[in-house]
Amino acid sequence: MEEATVLTLFRNMMGENNQINKFDDDSLLDWTEIDKGGFGSVYKARHRKMGHDVAIKILHDVNVEESLLKEATFQKVFSCNFVLRVYGMYKGIPPNEKVKQKGMVMEFMTRGSIMDLCKNLRGPPPFSLACRLILEVASGMRFLHSMGILHRDLKMQNVMLSEDLHAKLADFGLCTMSATCCPSDEEETEISGTVKYMPPEAYDINYKPVRSFDVYSFAIFLWAILSGEEPFPTAHPSRLRKCIAKGQRPPLDDLSKTDKAGMSDLLDLMQKCWNGDPTQRPTFEEITPMVENVYSKHKSKIIHEVYEVLKQLDSDSLEELHNPILDEKDKIHEQDSTICEPLQEEQREGDFISESHETKKSPLVVIIDPDTDKEISVYEAYKKGLIDEDLMHEIASTGWDIHCVALYDDL
Incomplete structure (x- = not known):
């Protein structure tokens, strides 16, 4: 779908009383840079009126206003407890900058991402906590798909954690309306995302994203959170594409040795979700109750395990x-x-x-x-x-x- 069409659709859905809020330098205090990369910077700041911290995502590209507005609108309109909350758009001069920048003002997640958690723990989170996070991600994805939204960049780095280690989906920069919500001549054809999490069919130049794209990414996410590490850490992208196209997936040997109740069910689900045939992958409507069943076997331990993790952190x-x-x-x-x-x-x-x-x-x-x-x-x-x-x-x-x-x- 053309970006202008998407924005027009969302503006109509939001209505006059629910427009994206605008923030300037007078609205934000005590800026601290918490992340920086080629894309731009992420800051933490105190919102003057709301009285709590927010995150501000600033992109270096000067032509990003429509892209940021699209991402902010996605997250504002299509939001639930498992999707990162967006407060509005920022335009001003951040600290250490000389010219005006544009950015997005979001809910600040104190615990970082699931990737940060695994790094801090030097391995995967305790099994009951991992199951809860997996369930919350599946629930958030189910919600998005029910609204006709594809995330297209689901990975550990894009799942943020609250103070008490609950998951929220973030980074909707690649998000699009699914093919079922768009006329055929307006479907999105540009493919982007993280190679390690992309399905093999996405490498086809004529591929158009559908829901099974996110399901494959969920399978890789599932492997990553259970193992506590990124898949294919040293693989070159071009070689990785060829290997994935030939059916190579992250190894299951270590995970299969785990005797946790329900682990075999998660491994079976994982393999169904990364099936080379996208038509054979389950939907999130089917995935969610499967994960919930596994979590129910360990829910009694969640308080203790979360407490121990928080105590460690x-x-x-x-x-x-x-x-x-x-x-x-x-x-x-x-x-x-x-x-x-x-x-x-x-x-x-x-x-x-x-x-x-x-x-x-x-x-x-x-x-x-x-x-x-x-x-x-x-x-x-x-x-x-x-x-x-x-x-x-x-x-x-x-x-x-x-x-x-x-x-x-x-x-």
């Missing part, structure tokens, strides 16, 4: 916590919700709700931060010293998720 800051006090406003209640509630429900009623993810009663722990008078998660309350470790583990023993509030309420 934050060992210094956790040791400083003392004299926790439970706020008198703390309360426990039940709330109806779905696992992936769209932020703009009125635009997406009826989309992306499977039988396993239908509205259901779920026990939630709600804690009020006395500083902001806003709801925060159990772990955030522990980290701020509002509850002690014993109470945190008591909550864990009930089976509640360590970040159940944020899972249902996009705080």
